[in-house]
Amino acid sequence: MSSSHLYNCKNIEKFLIIGLGNPGCLYKKTRHNLGFMILDQISKKYFFSFSKKKFGFIYKFIYNGKLLFFLKPTTYMNNSGISVKYWMIKEKILLKNILVISDDIYLNFGSFRLRKKGGSGGHNGLKNIEKEIGTSHYTRLRFGIKKNHFYKKVDSYVLGNWKKEEMNYLFSRLDIGIEIIFSFIINGLQKTMNMFNRYT
Template structure:
């Protein structure tokens, strides 16, 4: 397959690098990419500004990125790899946690605000637009009495982990549908089942 003619995608999972953050709610983006790598038997290598992997799926070339910049500077890594791999804006997908969505709910959108998420805020600043696809995973509980910052940096509870990996598999289906079917069709297929 001629790699010059193949359509390329950049799939970015947001999180914080290092063992300390590995099991926190804020690392949801990293967790989904790790789950994909286990399922399809590929590994990440340490590259500039992140851990990166390449994977061919359905005759498309996917670059998976876990930024090593820490959440608040995610946009620096996204911009660098967009330019380096010559990825079109419409073929970028950002995966993040969302404090305002109920736990386990996914929402796919083609644009929007950051919703107070520092990673999304920085991406918008660095690439100069909010018109990029984002897949948000709900981490909200009915109530929490802690500040949002400390809540998102807490480790997942055991009772959440029981259903978390099943939910991550739904996220993987959404990601590969985005690559295969495009944004609009995938939104039609998945968002209505999740709302």
């Protein structure tokens, strides 16, 4: 992290990293809060705390000469786009520098997929973001939560808590997610996709 005077530099490149989830202790350990969990891991690694602001918990800092905004929307999953749109406009962040982190019921547990655009795949958070910002052309990092024994209704599964036996593997994979996020910021989308998508 660099000194805070860079916050006032008009030419500094800005990034908005959004982790999707639902606020409150009731949802903290649910599969649907995967985006929140990754941002919480980043906050532990870099020793910062989120502040409650309009439509979200947010933290900003300088990394490698870039101004990063980490956002956990408080609008609840189905209205995530309200928070994303507000902070994009407020901080004048370019669409190409937006990264949305979400769970994905159709990817195997622990796998990641980084994409520069795409459909919502039935994910209500992604669906609302597309509605609010008017495009599906934004980068998203999806984390697989599908298990072989998955048989429940989607809502009850994604809003269910992680099992104890899943937790150790889960956190080891979150560290890879953090690598992907910072590679996107430093190396760009295409290079990061080439580096990680084939192995994760």
